[in-house]
Structures are given as structure tokens and as C-alpha cells.
Amino acid sequence: MTDLPPTAPSVPGAPGVPDVPGTPTAHGLPDAPAPEAAAADGAAPTGERHCPSCGTANPADATFCEACGTELTASMLGTGLPQASAPEPAVAVAATPQTAPAGEESPLDVGWTGAVPSAPVGGPGAEPDDTCPTCHEGRIVDGWCDRCGSPPPNPRDHFAEAPASWVAGLCDIGRRHSRNEDAMSLSADEAPGSRAVIVVCDGVSMATDSHIASLAAAQAARAVLDQPFPRGAGTPEAWAVTAGRALTAAVTRANEAVTAAVVDDVPNPPSCTFVAAVVEDGVVVTGNVGDSRAYWLPDADAEPARQLGEDDSFAQEQMAAGVPRAEAETGPHAHSITRWLGRDAPEDLTPHLTTLTALTNTPGWLLVCSDGLWNYRSEAEGLRALLRESAARVGDAPADLARALVDFANEQGGRDNITVALARLAGQGSTVNDGATTGAPEEGDPIDG
Numbered sequence: 001m002t003d004l005p006p007t008a009p010s011v012p013g014a015p016g017v018p019d020v021p022g023t024p025t026a027h028g029l030p031d032a033p034a035p036e037a038a039a040a041d042g043a044a045p046t047g048e049r050h051c052p053s054c055g056t057a058n059p060a061d062a063t064f065c066e067a068c069g070t071e072l073t074a075s076m077l078g079t080g081l082p083q084a085s086a087p088e089p090a091v092a093v094a095a096t097p098q099t100a101p102a103g104e105e106s107p108l109d110v111g112w113t114g115a116v117p118s119a120p121v122g123g124p125g126a127e128p129d130d131t132c133p134t135c136h137e138g139r140i141v142d143g144w145c146d147r148c149g150s151p152p153p154n155p156r157d158h159f160a161e162a163p164a165s166w167v168a169g170l171c172d173i174g175r176r177h178s179r180n181e182d183a184m185s186l187s188a189d190e191a192p193g194s195r196a197v198i199v200v201c202d203g204v205s206m207a208t209d210s211h212i213a214s215l216a217a218a219q220a221a222r223a224v225l226d227q228p229f230p231r232g233a234g235t236p237e238a239w240a241v242t243a244g245r246a247l248t249a250a251v252t253r254a255n256e257a258v259t260a261a262v263v264d265d266v267p268n269p270p271s272c273t274f275v276a277a278v279v280e281d282g283v284v285v286t287g288n289v290g291d292s293r294a295y296w297l298p299d300a301d302a303e304p305a306r307q308l309g310e311d312d313s314f315a316q317e318q319m320a321a322g323v324p325r326a327e328a329e330t331g332p333h334a335h336s337i338t339r340w341l342g343r344d345a346p347e348d349l350t351p352h353l354t355t356l357t358a359l360t361n362t363p364g365w366l367l368v369c370s371d372g373l374w375n376y377r378s379e380a381e382g383l384r385a386l387l388r389e390s391a392a393r394v395g396d397a398p399a400d401l402a403r404a405l406v407d408f409a410n411e412q413g414g415r416d417n418i419t420v421a422l423a424r425l426a427g428q429g430s431t432v433n434d435g436a437t438t439g440a441p442e443e444g445d446p447i448d449g
Helices: 210-225 236-260 314-320 380-394 398-411
Strands: 158-164 167-172 182-188 195-202 274-280 283-289 293-298 306-308 352-357 364-369 418-425
Touching: 158 398, 167 182, 167 195, 167 398, 182 210, 182 418, 195 210, 195 364, 195 418, 210 236, 210 274, 236 274, 236 283, 236 352, 274 293, 274 364, 274 418, 283 293, 283 306, 293 380, 364 380, 380 398, 398 418
Parallel strands: 158 182
Antiparallel strands: 158 167, 167 418, 182 195, 195 274, 274 283, 283 352, 293 306, 293 364, 364 418
């Protein structure tokens, strides 16, 4: 997650807030503790508290959930968060727990505001695994292990999506935070390189219910980007223009979803960063707001690995002013972001757009991630080397590589939530260059929305 200062951030230009050049005014300081706040399970009578683990309504003076024993905090008092709504029926975004149709349930549907995978875990009709993950011997009965008494983990702490054989992602809580405030939403056609949408959002620490913000944003954006884009003149460049416009619209819709997921008068309203990539027939268009990132990591050493887009952060401003990357990204305000999604977001949310063309025969990896990964390997060339090292150990299946990269971040300390999503382009072969290249990818001009 992107962290907040101990006090609520101020937005430059707001009444009474001076604009001070070079001063970080937005979200972010490393390792700020995240407050324990929970999403309500639908509307509740005033004075009740909903349990963040099981969703049970408890009396207003309850300290612990009567159903599962989870500690309740004062921030849970009230009517809860309303269901987010979208102005167009085609984009459905909810900030309340969701239940899949009968026979298609997923563990991620139960009692939490979580991401439902593109396909139910285990396939349609699969029986849920109620084995205790702590002792591996007992069964989870009424929310507790009947042998060791442990509750099951929150499914949001660690979940994977693999909508196609060439696209996969993993979202993990890391080792230092009590809640996973990252979110992702993926979709893909089965034919490698044909079409995919990858969205990753990183909740801002110490903002109220930023785990809801990231999830709402990711789902809303993917719903926009899942729609087919007009091809115009039928050229890759024409498609890229419409994809850029769709990404801009997706940011707008994601911001609306985050705003709808907030109760009035919340001091630090839910907020998150945003990065998304759309792939279609060898063309990639990415867009980002904040400091979540996309990278192109080609197999061929002759082709440079590169970050797609640029961060909206104090560190990025320092690098633009000539400060070395290592110094800028490890300074006291390195994770202070200057743009984000949410009710208190800056007015201009136009994403940084990048287009890659001529990738039909250029093998490589598209990596989309939160700063929980790139904190430990920021430069594109370093990430390419890490990906190759991981592939040598676990193979080149996207799901296995995503897991290896998450493991790497946790081994380095896991001080943040970690989200890694990968798409294998130009086929699913070895990560070693097969010689069928068409030259280095080209970056198109920014696309106006």
C-alpha cells in the first residue's frame, strides 16, 4: 500500500493550503501504521458494528465479535459504507461483500469486500476446502478450527487470478501490514497475446477503508476496459488511440467508484493509486496515476527493458531535477505521491499513457505491479534480471513467476502489500530470445483522452 503521513494530507490549491514547490503535499511516508477499519456488510441500524472478518452485526458496545471473536474498533460504529454505484449499467462496482451464483461460489466471496477471480477457485461447483490452514488437521466449523481453535485467514490476504494460460497475477499482504490494501482485476482471452486487461490498484495507508478504494477502482476500471475498442482505420495505431481514450475513461470511472465508496465527512477518505494495461494482437497501451507501475521486459538483451509511464511522486520530481534514482527512491518522502484516486484527489487525473507496438514477434513479459515489488528492484533492467533468475528456478508459467516475484519481495522484508501481474507476449515459449524479433518496441506519443 502507499502510505500516508501521520496527519491527513493537504491538497495544493485548497483553501488555506499554500502551494509550496518541491514540498510533498500528498499521500505517503514509509511504514506508517494502518488503522484497523472495516467495510460494513450492507447497511446496518445505527449503533451496530459489523465484524470485519465475518460480517456479523454486533451491539454498539461490543468489544469483540460475538460470532468469531475478532476485535472491534470504534471506527466500525455507524451505518456502514453504501454500495458504490456507477452512472452506466454496463459498469457494476460494489463496495459491499459479494456472493457468486449458486454453484459458482469462491472463498473470496464470503464476508468481505474482496476481488472475485475471473473463474471460481477450483472450477464451477468445486467443493470449498475447509481444512484448517494453521494446523492442517482440523476443519473450519462456524468460523473456527475444530482442533486448534484458529480462525481461517482473510482470503484477501493472499489471492491469485489466472484468467488465461499466458496471464496471471498474485496479490499478497506482505509481512509488515495487518491488512492487504492492494487489489487487482484481470481478464484475458485464451489465445496467447490476443487480448488481456490488467488493473492493479494500491490503497493509500491511513486513509479510511483504502482496501475498499483499491478494489472498487480495480473492478470499475476493468469493466470499462473489458469492452471491445473500435479499431478506426484498422491499424494498430488507430486501436492504440481508442485504447488510450478507454484508459482515460477507466480512470474517471475508477475515481467515481472510489468516491462512491466513502461515507460523508470521513477525515481521510478512501484513496488509491492506479495502473492498467490493455493488450491486443501485439499492441500494448498502459496508463497510470500514482506510483504503481508497468514494465516491458523483453527477452532480447539488445532491447532495453523499461518502465512504461512515470510515477506521480515526490521521488519522480526529484529524479526529474537530477537527483539519482537510488537517492530519490530511498529518501524520507520517497513514497509521497502527488496524484491519486479518491474524493480528495487532484482535479487532473489524466493518466500517463504509453503505447508499445510491433510486439507481435517480440518475445517478452509485461509486468504490472504495486510498489510492494519495485521497492526492492526498481530499475527495469534489474527486474528483467530478477525475472530471468526466477524463471530458471520455477519455469516460465506466468502464475509460477508471479508467485516467485512475490516470494522475492517477502524475502526482502515484505514491508508493503505486494501485487504482481504478468502477461507473456509473443507466445508462451522460453524467456530466452528465440531470434524472431522485429526490433525494439516503439513508444507512441501520449494519447489525449
